[in-house]
Amino acid sequence: xxxxxxxxxxxxxxxxxxxxxxxxxxxxxxxxxxxxxxxxxxxxxxxxxxxxxxxxxxxxxxxxxxxxxxxxxxxxxxxxxxxxxxxxxxxxxxxxxxxxxxxxxxxxxxxxxxx
Amino acid sequence: xxxxxxxxxxxxxxxxxxxxxxxxxxxxxxxxxxxxxxxxxxxxxxxxxxxxxxxxxxxxxxxxxxxxxxxxxxxxxxxxxxxxxxxxxxxxxxxxxxxxxxxxxxxxxxx
Numbered sequence: 001x002x003x004x005x006x007x008x009x010x011x012x013x014x015x016x017x018x019x020x021x022x023x024x025x026x027x028x029x030x031x032x033x034x035x036x037x038x039x040x041x042x043x044x045x046x047x048x049x050x051x052x053x054x055x056x057x058x059x060x061x062x063x064x065x066x067x068x069x070x071x072x073x074x075x076x077x078x079x080x081x082x083x084x085x086x087x088x089x090x091x092x093x094x095x096x097x098x099x100x101x102x103x104x105x106x107x108x109x110x111x112x113x114x115x
Numbered sequence: 116x117x118x119x120x121x122x123x124x125x126x127x128x129x130x131x132x133x134x135x136x137x138x139x140x141x142x143x144x145x146x147x148x149x150x151x152x153x154x155x156x157x158x159x160x161x162x163x164x165x166x167x168x169x170x171x172x173x174x175x176x177x178x179x180x181x182x183x184x185x186x187x188x189x190x191x192x193x194x195x196x197x198x199x200x201x202x203x204x205x206x207x208x209x210x211x212x213x214x215x216x217x218x219x220x221x222x223x224x225x226x
Contacts, residue, residue, distance in 0.1 A: 006158075033213065043159075043204070045213040056212060091158060093214075104149065104206075104214060108158035
C-alpha cells in the first residue's frame with residue numbers, strides 16, 4: 001500500500017494563476033479530507049469528501065477554492081486567482097470510514113508558494 | 116468552541132530521558148484522539164489512535180493516555196533518542212468527521 005499520495009510536492013504560482021493540487025487516497029479508502037497549514041500555525045480543516053460528494057466544506061473559503069473527488073481518479077483541490085495569503089502547505093488525509101471512527105492517514109503535502 | 120491546546124510549544128530534553136507531552140481539549144464528548152509526528156517540511160505520521168472508550172494505547176516506546184473527564188491526553192516517550200526530535204501534534208475528532216488540531220509541541224532531543 002503506497003499510502004496517501006499528493007502531487008506536486010512543491011508548487012510555485014504567480015498571483016492570479018490557478019493552482020491544482022492532487023491527492024490519491026490509500027487503497028480501500030473512500031473518505032478524503034483536505035487541511036491547510038499556514039506558516040507557524042496549526043492544521044485547519046478545509047473540506048471532507050467521499051466519492052462524487054462533498055460532505056462538509058465548512059472550512060473552505062467561500063471564493064476561489066473548490067474541491068472534487070470524482071468517481072475515477074484523484075481528489076483535486078483547486079485554487080483560482082491565487083494570492084500571497086494562499087501560500088501554505090496543503091495536506092490530504094484519507095480514512096476507511098470517516099475520522100470519527102477510524103485512523104486518518106496523511107500525505108506528504110503540497111507546499112504552495114505564491115510569488 | 117471546540118479547541119485543542121498543546122503546551123509547551125517547545126521542549127528540549129537530554130537523550131535517554133523519559134518525557135511527557137500534553138494535550139488538552141475543551142469538549143469531553145470526543146469520538147477519538149490521534150497523536151501525530153511531523154518532521155520539518157514533511158507530512159504527518161500517525162503514531163497512536165485512542166478511541167473515546169479507551170484509556171490508553173501503546174506502541175513501542177510510546178504510550179498515549181486519555182482522560183475525557185478532565186479533557187486531557189498525554190503522550191509518554193520512554194528512553195528518548197535524537198531521532199525522536201520532531202513536532203508532535205494532537206488531533207481530536209469531536210464527532211463531526213473532521214480533526215481539530217493543536218498547534219503542536221516541537222521536541223528536541225539533545226545528544
